Amino acid sequence: MANEYAKNTVLRSPLGRVRGLGSAKGGTHHWWMQRVTSAALLPLTLWFALSAASLAGAPYEEARAWIAHPVNAVLLLASIALAFHHTAAGMQVIMEDYANQEWVKVGSILAIKAICWLLAIASALAVLRIAV
Amino acid sequence: MSIMQDSREATMEGRRTDGTPIRRPLSPHLQVYDMMQLTSALSIASRITGVIWSVGMVILVWWLVATATGPGAYGAVSWFLSSWLGVLGMVGLTAAAWYHTLNGVRHLAWDAGYGYDLPTTYKSGRAVLVATAVMTVLTWLVAIIAWAS
Numbered sequence: 001m002a003n004e005y006a007k008n009t010v011l012r013s014p015l016g017r018v019r020g021l022g023s024a025k026g027g028t029h030h031w032w033m034q035r036v037t038s039a040a041l042l043p044l045t046l047w048f049a050l051s052a053a054s055l056a057g058a059p060y061e062e063a064r065a066w067i068a069h070p071v072n073a074v075l076l077l078a079s080i081a082l083a084f085h086h087t088a089a090g091m092q093v094i095m096e097d098y099a100n101q102e103w104v105k106v107g108s109i110l111a112i113k114a115i116c117w118l119l120a121i122a123s124a125l126a127v128l129r130i131a132v
Numbered sequence: 133m134s135i136m137q138d139s140r141e142a143t144m145e146g147r148r149t150d151g152t153p154i155r156r157p158l159s160p161h162l163q164v165y166d167m168m169q170l171t172s173a174l175s176i177a178s179r180i181t182g183v184i185w186s187v188g189m190v191i192l193v194w195w196l197v198a199t200a201t202g203p204g205a206y207g208a209v210s211w212f213l214s215s216w217l218g219v220l221g222m223v224g225l226t227a228a229a230w231y232h233t234l235n236g237v238r239h240l241a242w243d244a245g246y247g248y249d250l251p252t253t254y255k256s257g258r259a260v261l262v263a264t265a266v267m268t269v270l271t272w273l274v275a276i277i278a279w280a281s
Contacts, residue, residue, distance in 0.1 A: 035243060038236050045233050049226070053271045057214065057279035060203045067199060076196075087186045094179065123193045126200035 030089060037086040044079045064130055073131035077124055084120035088113055174257045178235045181228040188225040223272065230267040234260045 051072070055063055066072055091112045099105035144156045165172060191213075198205035212218045238256050241247050247256055 035240065039240065042233065042237070045229070049229065049267075049271050050274055053275040054278045056275035057210075060199070060206045063199050063206065067196070083189065087182075087189060090182050091186055094183070119189065119193045123196045126193075126196040129200040 030092075034086065034089045034093075037082045037089070040082050041079070041086060044075060044082065047075060048079055067127060067130045070131070073127055076127045080120055080123045080127070084116045088116040091116075170257050171253055174235060174260065178232060178239070181232040181235075184225065184228040185232055188221075188229070191222075191225070223268070226271050227264060227268045230271070231260065231264040234263050234267070 051066070055066060058066070067076065092109050095105055095108045095112065099108060146154050146156045148154055167173065167176065195209050195213075198209045213222060238247070238260055241256070247253065
């Protein structure tokens with residue numbers, strides 16, 4: 001019994017374990033941000049999908065005027081930031097789940113973040129060029 | 133223990149709530165579970181539609197950058213989006229996006245602790261499928277009316 005106890009003794013305190021802040025000290029932050037961005041994207045998706053649909057076949061000036069509208073520009077910028085954060089977070093989890101080599105996992109997560117940042121900056125800049 | 137072949141195994145070394153060590157199985161176990169049950173199929177579809185939408189975001193970036201660039205670039209996106217390949221792709225993307233969004237609502241409900249029992253899980257799963265169809269048709273109805281006018 002004493003041996004059994006020694007084998008199962010953990011140096012981490014119960015408080016440390018229950019707080020769930022592992023070696024990365026991140027805890028549930030990544031998971032929580034995925035939920036926060038998803039909740040924020042719900043109304044934005046509804047707005048964007050119906051707006052984009054009503055722009056089907058729109059001439060150049062009409063599309064430009066829609067993006068330039070202050071309300072649309074603000075909501076577009078918010079959507080871009082949230083959508084790329086959510087995309088990067090989701091793709092990261094997929095790589096963490098399926099990549100079975102450490103360098104593949106780390107490399108692909110860095111690549112995902114780089115691509116998402118660049119695409120987000122490019123789209124935000126496009127909105128600003130039209131709206132400002 | 134033998135040398136770790138798969139880095140994912142590191143995350144399988146867990147501890148029970150009482151602190152005792154346990155080696156958890158690598159999940160999902162493809163040989164044991166029927167992956168085409170509605171519940172698992174919808175779960176897998178949620179991930180796949182997320183990936184599709186991630187790739188589809190490139191079209192949004194293209195559309196925004198082209199509109200900022202000028203009429204020529206905008207004409208190229210419009211040409212692609214009104215081609216049969218573009219329309220087909222956008223119909224698929226619309227359905228994938230609505231599915232991912234609506235199943236996301238289901239996930240948020242689960243995260244809040246609701247709808248975990250089996251009958252409710254099946255009911256909400258079917259509701260997501262029906263709602264995806266409704267929202268996809270609704271979105272394209274708006275698009276077709278806008279396109280025609």
